[in-house]
Amino acid sequence: MMGDKDETRIGVFVCHCGHNIAGTVDVESVAKNAYHYPNVVYSVDLMFTCSDAGQSHIREKIDEHNLNRVVVASCSPRMHEPTFRRVVEEAGLNRYLFEQVNLREHCSWCHAREPEKATLKADDLVRMAVARAALLEPLEVKTVSVEPHALVVGGGVTGLRAAVDIGSRGFKVTLVEKESNLGGHLRLLSTMYPNNEKAVDVIDRMLIAAKAINDIELLTDSVVIDFDGHIGNFEAQIKNLKTGKTIKRTIGAVIIATGFEPFVPEGYYEFGNNPNIITLADYERMKSTGSVLKISDGRPPKNIMFIGCVGSREEGKKGHEHCSRYCCTAMTKAASDIKDKTEEVMVLYDDLRTFGRGHEEIHREARFKHVMFSKFAHNKKPKVCFDEEKIVVKWKDVLSDTYCEFEPDLLVLTTAMVPPAGTDEVAKLFSLTRSGDGFFNEEHIKLAPLTTHTAGIMIAGVAQSAKDATDSATQASGAAAKATSLMARKNVEIESTVSWVDETLCSSCHTCVQACPFGAIEMVTTKDPPIAFVTEAKCKGCGTCAAACPSNAITMRHSTDEQIMSMVEAFLLPSVIKGGGD
Numbered sequence: 001m002m003g004d005k006d007e008t009r010i011g012v013f014v015c016h017c018g019h020n021i022a023g024t025v026d027v028e029s030v031a032k033n034a035y036h037y038p039n040v041v042y043s044v045d046l047m048f049t050c051s052d053a054g055q056s057h058i059r060e061k062i063d064e065h066n067l068n069r070v071v072v073a074s075c076s077p078r079m080h081e082p083t084f085r086r087v088v089e090e091a092g093l094n095r096y097l098f099e100q101v102n103l104r105e106h107c108s109w110c111h112a113r114e115p116e117k118a119t120l121k122a123d124d125l126v127r128m129a130v131a132r133a134a135l136l137e138p139l140e141v142k143t144v145s146v147e148p149h150a151l152v153v154g155g156g157v158t159g160l161r162a163a164v165d166i167g168s169r170g171f172k173v174t175l176v177e178k179e180s181n182l183g184g185h186l187r188l189l190s191t192m193y194p195n196n197e198k199a200v201d202v203i204d205r206m207l208i209a210a211k212a213i214n215d216i217e218l219l220t221d222s223v224v225i226d227f228d229g230h231i232g233n234f235e236a237q238i239k240n241l242k243t244g245k246t247i248k249r250t251i252g253a254v255i256i257a258t259g260f261e262p263f264v265p266e267g268y269y270e271f272g273n274n275p276n277i278i279t280l281a282d283y284e285r286m287k288s289t290g291s292v293l294k295i296s297d298g299r300p301p302k303n304i305m306f307i308g309c310v311g312s313r314e315e316g317k318k319g320h321e322h323c324s325r326y327c328c329t330a331m332t333k334a335a336s337d338i339k340d341k342t343e344e345v346m347v348l349y350d351d352l353r354t355f356g357r358g359h360e361e362i363h364r365e366a367r368f369k370h371v372m373f374s375k376f377a378h379n380k381k382p383k384v385c386f387d388e389e390k391i392v393v394k395w396k397d398v399l400s401d402t403y404c405e406f407e408p409d410l411l412v413l414t415t416a417m418v419p420p421a422g423t424d425e426v427a428k429l430f431s432l433t434r435s436g437d438g439f440f441n442e443e444h445i446k447l448a449p450l451t452t453h454t455a456g457i458m459i460a461g462v463a464q465s466a467k468d469a470t471d472s473a474t475q476a477s478g479a480a481a482k483a484t485s486l487m488a489r490k491n492v493e494i495e496s497t498v499s500w501v502d503e504t505l506c507s508s509c510h511t512c513v514q515a516c517p518f519g520a521i522e523m524v525t526t527k528d529p530p531i532a533f534v535t536e537a538k539c540k541g542c543g544t545c546a547a548a549c550p551s552n553a554i555t556m557r558h559s560t561d562e563q564i565m566s567m568v569e570a571f572l573l574p575s576v577i578k579g580g581g582d
Contacts, residue, residue, distance in 0.1 A: 156184025
């Protein structure tokens with residue numbers, strides 16, 4: 001099929017992407033111009049290249065024109081590079097003889113008001129891709145074995161759910177929890193919305209299920225103190241905080257479920273200056289004991305006020321910009337439940353977001369019970385002061401445009417969810433990045449919401465972002481499914497576009513070791529002098545080491561200096577494209 005192996009034959013496929021690209025870029029012109037580039041023997045524009053019809057067209061033309069390089073100019077490689085790599089493989093080509101151009105995000109979308117210039121840029125991008133494609137080399141597809149053992153970090157509702165799901169599928173699980181008891185913050189709650197189920201009953205059922213599975217190892221009072229390795233073969237060292245004893249486990253996949261801690265509202269609404277000003281977490285702990293709710297002088301409160309968004313949706317060092325999501329419904333549920341046992345219940349809110357399934361019914365029930373709701377302005381928070389020993393709250397209700405005053409016996413502050421202490425250490429240990437709100441970043445918010453940039457490590461629950469127990473448990477099951485599917489393969493492919501060290505040029509300077517953000521390079525001390533060695537399963541192909549190496553001893557496979565320079569030359573000198581030509 002391939003004909004002369006020394007002859008480079010490139011096919012170019014330019015996608016309309018409906019109106020996404022063709023609405024700005026003259027794709028017919030781009031495809032027509034591509035015919036004039038060196039080594040291009042076929043060029044076409046297609047409506048949807050990623051469709052079944054588009055994929056079939058690529059396969060057919062590879063065979064018909066004996067193509068040995070393929071360039072697709074379409075949308076983000078993040079979305080469809082795996083698709084097109086699979087297509088060229090099905091046609092008999094090595095997957096790394098494919099090159100993709102992002103004409104959507106890099107051209108049509110960002111230059112929507114300049115169609116002529118966008119078309120010229122599209123020409124440049126395709127011409128550069130053709131130059132690079134001519135120099136692409138086939139790479140070996142490599143795999144590593146996967147240890148059928150998962151590590152779950154965190155023993156709250158998320159960690160327990162994940163552990164039970166994995167263990168019930170026949171894989172070993174080691175769950176590590178730094179506290180003495182499992183269940184996390186859920187164990188400290190009274191009832192859960194929307195079905196009024198006792199939180200402790202939910203946790204107890206999960207614990208019974210976990211302990212009934214022999215493959216689940218529950219380690220409390222324990223932390224992971226060392227972690228190394230790569231996808232499928234991680235080494236975790238776990239220390240018991242009470243005994244000081246350490247154990248090691250070989251792990252195939254990891255789920256981070258480290259949860260949250262309630263924000264301590266120091267400096268908010270006189271918190272700390274009166275024992276009857278508490279947080280919702282404190283309030284729930286009081287209720288969970290089953291005792292009668294009382295204020296500091298021993299009396300049951302007659303008037304109770306809740307204030308929402310304390311520390312959430314605020315800028316500055318004290319607050320947090322993110323919405324904690326659980327607060328509105330939890331606050332409304334608490335207000336509704338206590339209304340039957342007291343006289344007046346008032347809820348002050350910035351915005352009210354009872355968004356979940358069955359949550360609006362909780363708000364409706366609270367209204368039916370005559371819980372009073374009042375909205376304050378985002379930039380004008382309520383003021384709390386004291387009249388002798390009485391708490392006085394003053395604010396302006398924006399809906400009625402009136403100034404209000406209330407004297408609660410108990411003031412409950414609904415505070416934000418924030419990352420727990422030790423999150424920095426966990427991030428460093430597992431090579432995770434963090435978002436602006438301090439929680440861990442997922443690999444992609446839509447396409448890969450449970451995996452991270454460190455292959456083999458998943459995140460779930462509030463470790464990823466603020467959410468309630470229902471969403472946390474759902475994410476836990478999703479992460480568990482990811483982990484089990486990985487372990488069930490027994491072997492997993494790793495990326496071949498990694499760095500490679502020329503031992504004859506290595507000067508043993510250790511620069512690459514220090515530069516690598518993934519810890520993929522180490523010095524082989526058994527050789528004299530020591531030589532840098534790349535653990536390919538850890539390498540992400542970022543190129544940092546190759547750029548930093550003063551001896552030019554490191555080459556990035558699939559992104560060699562020659563390939564990159566060919567693209568630069570193709571842009572600067574359109575009539576000269578390295579790698580071939582007339």
